[in-house]
Amino acid sequence: KNQVEQSPQSLIILEGKNCTLQCNYTVSPFSNLRWYKQDTGRGPVSLTIMTFSENTKSNGRYTATLDADTKQSSLHITASQLSDSASYICVVSAASNYQLIWGAGTKLIIKP
Amino acid sequence: GAGVSQTPSNKVTEKGKYVELRCDPISGHTALYWYRQSLGQGPEFLIYFQGTGAADDSGLPNDRFFAVRPEGSVSTLKIQRTERGDSAVYLCASSPQGYTDSYGYTFGSGTRLTVV
Numbered sequence: 001k002n003q004v005e006q007s008p009q010s011l012i013i014l015e016g017k018n019c020t021l022q023c024n025y026t027v028s029p030f031s032n033l034r035w036y037k038q039d040t041g042r043g044p045v046s047l048t049i050m051t052f053s054e055n056t057k058s059n060g061r062y063t064a065t066l067d068a069d070t071k072q073s074s075l076h077i078t079a080s081q082l083s084d085s086a087s088y089i090c091v092v093s094a095a096s097n098y099q100l101i102w103g104a105g106t107k108l109i110i111k112p
Numbered sequence: 113g114a115g116v117s118q119t120p121s122n123k124v125t126e127k128g129k130y131v132e133l134r135c136d137p138i139s140g141h142t143a144l145y146w147y148r149q150s151l152g153q154g155p156e157f158l159i160y161f162q163g164t165g166a167a168d169d170s171g172l173p174n175d176r177f178f179a180v181r182p183e184g185s186v187s188t189l190k191i192q193r194t195e196r197g198d199s200a201v202y203l204c205a206s207s208p209q210g211y212t213d214s215y216g217y218t219f220g221s222g223t224r225l226t227v228v
Contacts, residue, residue, distance in 0.1 A: 034216055043116070104152065104153050104154050
């Protein structure tokens with residue numbers, strides 16, 4: 001069964017610190033992996049999209065990595081800011097029908 | 113418009129009533145998607161439109177749910193005989209072409225539906 005699992009479920013860090021969020025998936029055949037940021041009460045906003053051949057992709061202070069062999073991805077946030085407080089959702093697209101399989105998200109709280 | 117607009121932002125309805133949720137996508141986006149998100153969960157796919165037609169409606173949970181996009185722009189998600197289990201945030205997204213869009217979808221802020 002195609003699944004996406006994220007860890008941790010929630011995370012609290014101090015402003016200015018770095019953190020890494022994890023995503024494991026069992027989707028096959030794989031098309032691409034996306035990370036979304038969802039602020040409370042808002043729709044998800046795309047941060048990065050990576051295909052099979054891409055190992056890393058950055059978007060400002062956000063850096064996503066992908067290991068297609070182990071079916072793992074991570075999202076690293078550098079020098080966190082209060083505005084980074086949100087849910088971060090990992091989404092994998094299946095090449096067979098391009099449906100998106102969504103993880104449950106990691107709720108990140110940045111404290112001053 | 114500049115973004116995806118969803119109305120209403122909040123809707124409270126009584127069990128058994130009919131509701132309509134509206135989505136106004138980004139102008140020119142041919143693909144439109146409806147998702148449902150329960151608290152603490154990722155969005156759950158409902159239906160995907162390519163132009164005026166439903167290219168994939170495999171996520172609609174049952175025949176109480178129906179969606180239309182008659183002119184290929186605005187879409188309406190219709191729920192008949194609402195049940196308390198339908199309470200969720202209903203998200204709409206659009207993209208320029210379709211499923212294979214490499215730059216992701218643009219989501220609206222959602223409609224929070226509460227069935228009492």
